Amino acid sequence: MDRNRVPNVFYTSEIGFGSDPLGEFVDAVRGSSLPDADIFAEALPGNWTAALRQLAGILPEDQPSVVVLDELPYLMDPAGAFESVLQRAWDRELSRKPVLLILIGSDLAMMHILTSYGRPFHQRGTEMRLGPLDPGDVAAMTGLEPAAAFDATLITGGLPIITARWHTGDSVRAFLSRELADPVSPLVVSAQLTLAAEFPDQTQARQVLAAIGSGERTFTNIARAAGGIAHSTLSRATELLTDKGIVAAELPISLTPSKERRYRITDPYLRFWLTFLGPHLTELDRMRPDLTLERICRRWTSWRGRAVEPLIREALARVLPSHGIPAVPAVGGYWTRSNDVEIDIVGADREPVARDLAFFGSIKWLENSPFDSHDLSELQHHRHRVTDEPIPLIAVTRSGVTTGHLDAVFTPEELLGAWQSRRGSDQEI
Incomplete structure (x- = not known):
């Protein structure tokens, strides 16, 4: 907005003791680049209805302007009172001006509610989900080589x-x-x-999140790690976390139904923080980052091997078809309750119950250990446990391969290209 010299006001709602949302909004307008903004200093509105009407009155008639309400969920309430006020202001006054109204919130569940059926703002706006930087962006910002860029993505999210x-x-x-x-x-x-903003009063949800972040993936193990909480309590907590998009609940892709649901943190940074930093903040407060750093370095390779799997699956979904491996609607994994069969990559026509399996794959993400004949033999054995069909086998490896009989091999360079090539296409369009 500043770069294009568009008259605008940017207001960020805050939560906490002593917060005065209306007063802070008035201050934001008074300090904005909107013409006649000083009117807000002369006549202070007594409520949100008056404030939005007064705002509409100073918006330019002859040029575009922008109004941004950031962290909108902090203003929303279960009854939808603020939404009703905003909807009336938009319908009656704001929409009559050449203004772009941008509503921002990091609470995805609340933002979806804003435009859902039966809510005041239903069908009045266009939804746009802004995700974090992808690995291609991270590589561009940091100047790192492809494999290292994936490492940086796992830490920074x-x-x-x-x-x-x-x-x-x-x-x-x-x-x-x-x-x-x-x-x-x-x-x-x-x-x-x-976490303080998303779960201010939901201690149990944070306990469950910490349990998943520590590496627990099954319902039973999560309940145990969270202090033995009741089945119904854990169900409510996991439902809240999945609704917010913080946790993913995944089923294995196979030809038959499975109830072996597993949970994981969707944000790589939050997963890293919950594993390595959250439980040890007192060390950092005591200025002993050396202890935290050494713990991370000891566990880094094994943690990274599991944490990188979702990124690799997403990369394959973007880069295929390639090396004779077809593009498929679903790329996931396969596992059994006892983990006696675990396949890192499964491509199929749908998930979780597939009609046709397109390929199986194994991930070996080690600096100095290539994918070898032992890894291939293990992948072939697991394929045989799932199906007798000669499903193509692929390897995703950080350090190359020393064996043949694979249908395709994918390297960090090729995986990173899944995002870089897309960005180039967007620029051409």
Whole structure:
């Protein structure tokens, strides 16, 4: 808005003791670039209806303007009172001006409610979900090679405020050493702020989230790690977390139905924080980041091997067809309750119950250990446990392969290209 010199007001709602949303909105308008904004200093509105009517009165008639209401969920209430006020102001006054009204909120569930059927703002706006930076963006910002860019994505989650602090050429250890030494760095505090905003009064949801973040994936193990909470309580908590998009509840892709649901944190940064930082914040407060850093380095390789799987599956879904492997609607994984059969990558015509399986794959994401004949034999054995059909086999490897008999091999360079090539196409359009 500033770059295009568009008259605008940007208001960010806040939550907490002493917060005065209406007063803060008035201050935002008074300090904005809207013409006649000083009217708000002369006549203070007594409620939101008056404030929005007064705002409409100073919006230009002869040029576009922009009004941004950020963190809108903090203003919303179960009865929809604020939404009704905003809807009336839009229908009667704001929409008569050449104004772009942008409503922003990080609580996805609340933002979906805003435009859902039966709510005041239903069919009055266009929804746009803004995700974090993708691995291609992270590579461009940090100057890292493809494999290292995936590492950076797993730590930063693609959050710009964290990614921007990754100096060109930083190794994982160099970045973490610098950021952990600052107890108020975005890497340390961003998750705390998010959790406080999303779950101010929902202790059990945060306990469940911490259990999943610690590595527990099954319903039973999560309940145990969360302190033995009741089945019904855990069900409500996991439903809340999945509704908010913070947790994904996944089923194995196979030819037969399965009830072996597994849970994972969708945001890589939050997953990293819950595993390595959240449980050990007292170390950082005592200025002992060395203890935290050494713990991360000891566990990094094994943690990364599991954490990178969703990114790799998404990359394959974007890059296929390639190497003779077809594009498919569903790319997931397969597992059994006992984990005696676990396949990292399964491509199919649909999920979770497929009609046709297109390919199986294994991920080996180690710096100095290529995909070898032992890995291939294990993948072939697991394929035989699932189907007798000669389903194509692929390998995703960080360090190459030393065996044949694979139908395709995908490297970090090819996977990263799934995002980089898309960005190039967008620019051409």
